[in-house]
Amino acid sequence: MDLTYTEEEQEFRARLRVWLAKVLPELPAAPSPDDWPGRRAYDLGWQRRLYEAGYAGLHWPLDAGGRGATPTQHLIFLEETERAGAPYVGANFVGLLHAGPTIAAEGTAEQRARWLPPVLRGDEVWCQGFSEPDAGSDLASLRTRAVRDGDDYVITGSKIWTSHAEVADWCELLVRTDPSAPKHRGISWLAMPMDAPGVTVRPLRTLAGSAEFAEMFLDEVRVPVADRVGAENDGWRVTMVTLSFERGTAFVGEVVACRRTLGELARTAKANGRWDDPVLRRRLGRLYGEFGALWRLTQWNVSEAERSAGGVPGIGGSVFKLAYSHARQELYDTAAEVLGASSLSLEEGWVLDRLSSLSYTIAAGTSQIQQNIVAERILGLPKGR
Amino acid sequence: MDFQPTEDQKDLRAGVRDLLAGRYGREALRASVDTGAGVDRALWRELGEAGFFALRLPEAEGGVGLGLPEAVLVFEEAGRALVPGPLVATHLAAGVVPGAAAGTAVVSAFDLDGPLVAHLADADAVLGASGVPAGEPVRSVDPLTPLHRVAVAVGDVSPYREAGALLTAALQVGSALRTVELAVRYAGEREQFGQPIGAFQAVKHLCAQMLVRAEVARTAVYAAAVTGDPGEVAAAKLLADGAAVRGARDCLQVHGGMGFTWEADVHLHLKRAWVRAEQWRTAAQAEELLAQELLGSAG
Numbered sequence: 287m288d289l290t291y292t293e294e295e296q297e298f299r300a301r302l303r304v305w306l307a308k309v310l311p312e313l314p315a316a317p318s319p320d321d322w323p324g325r326r327a328y329d330l331g332w333q334r335r336l337y338e339a340g341y342a343g344l345h346w347p348l349d350a351g352g353r354g355a356t357p358t359q360h361l362i363f364l365e366e367t368e369r370a371g372a373p374y375v376g377a378n379f380v381g382l383l384h385a386g387p388t389i390a391a392e393g394t395a396e397q398r399a400r401w402l403p404p405v406l407r408g409d410e411v412w413c414q415g416f417s418e419p420d421a422g423s424d425l426a427s428l429r430t431r432a433v434r435d436g437d438d439y440v441i442t443g444s445k446i447w448t449s450h451a452e453v454a455d456w457c458e459l460l461v462r463t464d465p466s467a468p469k470h471r472g473i474s475w476l477a478m479p480m481d482a483p484g485v486t487v488r489p490l491r492t493l494a495g496s497a498e499f500a501e502m503f504l505d506e507v508r509v510p511v512a513d514r515v516g517a518e519n520d521g522w523r524v525t526m527v528t529l530s531f532e533r534g535t536a537f538v539g540e541v542v543a544c545r546r547t548l549g550e551l552a553r554t555a556k557a558n559g560r561w562d563d564p565v566l567r568r569r570l571g572r573l574y575g576e577f578g579a580l581w582r583l584t585q586w587n588v589s590e591a592e593r594s595a596g597g598v599p600g601i602g603g604s605v606f607k608l609a610y611s612h613a614r615q616e617l618y619d620t621a622a623e624v625l626g627a628s629s630l631s632l633e634e635g636w637v638l639d640r641l642s643s644l645s646y647t648i649a650a651g652t653s654q655i656q657q658n659i660v661a662e663r664i665l666g667l668p669k670g671r
Numbered sequence: 672m673d674f675q676p677t678e679d680q681k682d683l684r685a686g687v688r689d690l691l692a693g694r695y696g697r698e699a700l701r702a703s704v705d706t707g708a709g710v711d712r713a714l715w716r717e718l719g720e721a722g723f724f725a726l727r728l729p730e731a732e733g734g735v736g737l738g739l740p741e742a743v744l745v746f747e748e749a750g751r752a753l754v755p756g757p758l759v760a761t762h763l764a765a766g767v768v769p770g771a772a773a774g775t776a777v778v779s780a781f782d783l784d785g786p787l788v789a790h791l792a793d794a795d796a797v798l799g800a801s802g803v804p805a806g807e808p809v810r811s812v813d814p815l816t817p818l819h820r821v822a823v824a825v826g827d828v829s830p831y832r833e834a835g836a837l838l839t840a841a842l843q844v845g846s847a848l849r850t851v852e853l854a855v856r857y858a859g860e861r862e863q864f865g866q867p868i869g870a871f872q873a874v875k876h877l878c879a880q881m882l883v884r885a886e887v888a889r890t891a892v893y894a895a896a897v898t899g900d901p902g903e904v905a906a907a908k909l910l911a912d913g914a915a916v917r918g919a920r921d922c923l924q925v926h927g928g929m930g931f932t933w934e935a936d937v938h939l940h941l942k943r944a945w946v947r948a949e950q951w952r953t954a955a956q957a958e959e960l961l962a963q964e965l966l967g968s969a970g
Contacts, residue, residue, distance in 0.1 A: 287680065287740045288673045289897045295672065358672050552966045561966070568955065571962030575906030579891035582674070582903075586890045589674040608883045654872070660882055661875035665855045668870045 289585065291358070299362045305339055306370040316373070319496045319638075326411060326453040329376035333408030342406040343382065345535070350390035351402050357591045360535050361584070368539035369546075377450045381405040381412035383536075385458040388475070388528040392516045401456070401477065413454035415445040415478070415502060416525075422447075423655045425460075426469045426522060430504060432461035432476065438508040439463070439476065441484075444501065447649075451487045451500035454480050459509075464519050475521035477513045484508075494641040495632075534587030534603065537610055541584060544617055545577050547636075551617075555624045569620055576613050580606070604656045605664070611646035611653060618643045674893070676744065683737075684744040690721055691752040697936070700753055704814050704939065709793040710756040710777050719774015723749075723758075724765045732766055739834070739896040743841035747889075750845025750915075753939055755815035757790045759838045759951070760798045763831045768796045779803075781824040782835055782950045789946065791819040800826030813942035828951075836951040837904045840892050840911035843947050846940050847885040847914035850922035853937065854878050857926055868925070877925055881918045888914035902964040905957040912954055915944035 317324030346352020430443025464472030489497035516524035618640035622629035728734020760780035770776030780798035806819030858869030919941035923930035
C-alpha cells in the first residue's frame with residue numbers, strides 16, 4: 287500500500303501545473319449556464335487548447351488518437367485541472383467519456399477515423415440518446431424503433447434527459463432493431479447526426495431553473511446502416527463495454543471541489559459565528575473526514591484499475607457513487623445551515639449547487655439501482671422475482 | 672502510486688486469518704462467552720509467537736520490523752474473529768512492558784474517558800503506568816470485555832493515542848466486514864414468502880449500505896496507516912466506529928428475531944463495537960479534531 291507518486295507521475299503533474307498556470311489566464315470569461323451556444327463554444331475552445339498541448343483524450347488508447355495515459359496520470363490530470371479552476375469537460379462529456387471510447391473499442395477503422403479526431407480536436411459535440419420516458423433505470427426496455435429500409439435505418443421514437451442535445455452534432459443512439467428478441471438482445475448502437483430531418487429537440491427545465499437537458503423526438507429519421515457501431519442487435523453489450531470506462535476517475539474533480547467547498551464553508555461559519563455551534567462544527571468536521579476518505583477510495587479504485595491493466599474496470603464504482611452522492615447532498619444541506627436564511631437567495635452560488643446535488647442520487651443509475659447492483663453482483667444476494 | 676496491498680501484505684493477512692480461524696473459531700468464541708473466562712493466556716502467547724504484538728518492534732529489538740499498514744491488516748483480522756482482550760494496549764506496550772511483545776504479559780490501558788477500564792483483572796501492567804490499580808468490577812455490556820471502576824485513572828496514554836485509535840479502527844473494520852458476511856449469509860438462507868429474504872430489496876439495500884460504510888472506512892484506515900496523519904487517523908476511527916456499530920445493528924435487523932437472541936453472534940459484534948467506539952478517540956473528539964484541521968486547511 288503506497289500513496290506516494292512515482293517520479294514520472296510527479297513530473298507529469300509538475301508539467302501540467304506549469305501549463306495550467308500559463309493557459310488559464312488566457313481563457314475568455316465563462317458563459318452563463320443558460321447560454322448553450324456560448325457553453326459549446328467555451329467548452330470546445332478549452333478542448334482545442336487541451337488538444338494543442340497534447341492533453342486531449344489523455345486516457346484514450348494510443349491507436350484511437352489518445353495519449354494512453356495510466357489511470358493514475360488521468361487521476362492527476364483531473365485533480366490538477368480542478369484544483370487550478372480549469373473548465374469542466376462540459377459539452378464534451380459524452381464524446382470524450384462515452385461515445386468516443388465506445389467507438390474506439392467497437393468501431394471499424396473507418397468509423398474511428400471519421401468520429402474520433404473531431405472529438406479530440408474539439409470540433410464536434412456528442413450527446414447520449416439512451417433514456418426514454420419509459421426506459422430510465424430499466425434502460426433495456428427502450429422502445430425507439432429502427433427499421434431497415436435499404437441501406438438505412440428508419441427511426442421513430444423519443445428520448446429524454448439528453449444533455450447537450452441542443453448543441454450536439456452527433457447522438458449515440460440506442461434503438462430497438464429486433465422487437466421480438468428478449469429485451470437486452472434486440473438493441474443496436476447508432477451514430478445519428480443531430481441535423482438529420484425528423485429530429486426535434488425540446489429543452490427541459492430542471493428544478494434549478496436552467497435548461498440542462500432535453501427531450502428528443504425522432505420521426506422517421508434516416509441513419510445509414512454503415513453508421514451502426516458493433517453488430518446489429520448487439521448494442522447492449524457494446525454499451526456495457528464502455529459504461530464503466532471511467533476506471534474510478536468519474537468523480538475525481540468533484541471530490542476535489544467538495545473538499546474546497548468545505549474549506550470555504552468553515553471560513554464562512556467562522557466569520558458569521560455559526561462555527562461556535564458545536565453540532566454544526568462537528569458535522570463539518572465529519573464531512574471533512576468523509577470527503578478525505580472518499581478521496582482515498584478514489585485512489586484505491588484507480589490503483590485497482592491500474593493493476594487490472596487494460597481490463598474492463600470492476601463495479602466498485604457503485605460503492606463509491608452511493609457514498610459520494612449522499613455525502614455531496616449532506617454537504618450542501620450543511621452549507622444551508624451555515625448560511626441560514628441567505629441560503630434562500632439564488633445569488634449565493636451554493637444554492638444552485640445545492641439544487642443540482644439532488645440529481646446525484648438519480649443520474650447514472652439511482653441509489654436504489656446501485657444498491658441492487660452492490661447486493662447482487664458484489665455480495666451475491668439472489669435476484670428478486 | 673499503488674494503493675493496493677502488496678503480495679507480502681496479502682500473505683500476512685491470509686496467514687493471520689488462517690491462524691485465528693483454527694485457534695479462535697466460532698466454537699472457541701462461544702465457549703469464552705459461556706465460561707465468562709478472561710483473557711486466554713495460551714491464545715495470547717500464540718498470538719505473541721505469531722508476532723501479533725511485536726509486529727512493529729524493530730528486528731534489532733526482537734520484533735518483526737513491520738509498520739502500521741501491516742498492523743492494521745492484522746488487527747482487521749482480529750476484529751473479524753472478535754478476539755477478546757486488550758489487543759491494542761498490549762501491542763502498543765511491546766518493547767516497553769516486558770513480556771508484552773511475546774504475549775506473556777497482558778497489558779491494559781486507560782483508553783476510555785472516565786473511571787472505567789477494560790480487562791483490569793487480567794492485566795499484568797497498565798500502559799504508561801508503574802502499577803496496576805485496584806478497581807471495583809462493574810457489569811459490562813460486552814460479555815467479553817470485563818470492566819472495572821477505579822478511583823483514579825493511571826497511565827498517560829497520550830503518546831499512544833494515534834496508534835491506539837488507528838488499530839482500534841482496524842478492529843472495527845474487521846468487525847464491520849464480518850457482519851456484512853453474516854447478514855449476507857443469513858439473507859441467502861432464510862426463506863420467507865417463498866423466497867430467500869435476500870431477494871427483497873429492503874434487505875438488499877440494508878446489506879449494500881453495510882458494505883458501502885465498511886469499504887469507505889476500510890480505505891480510510893489503510894490510508895491513515897500509510898500516511899500516519901492525525902486527521903486521517905481521526906477520520907478513520909470515526910468512520911470505522913460508524914461502520915462497525917451501524918453494521919452490527921443492520922446485521923441484527925436482517926437476522927430478525929434470531930438477531931435478538933443470545934445464540935446469534937450479532938450482539939457480540941455490536942457490544943464490542945460499542946466498547947471500541949469509546950476507546951482511544953470518541954466520535955465527538957474525532958469530529959472536533961477534524962473541524963479544527965478543516966479550519967486550518969481553509970487558512
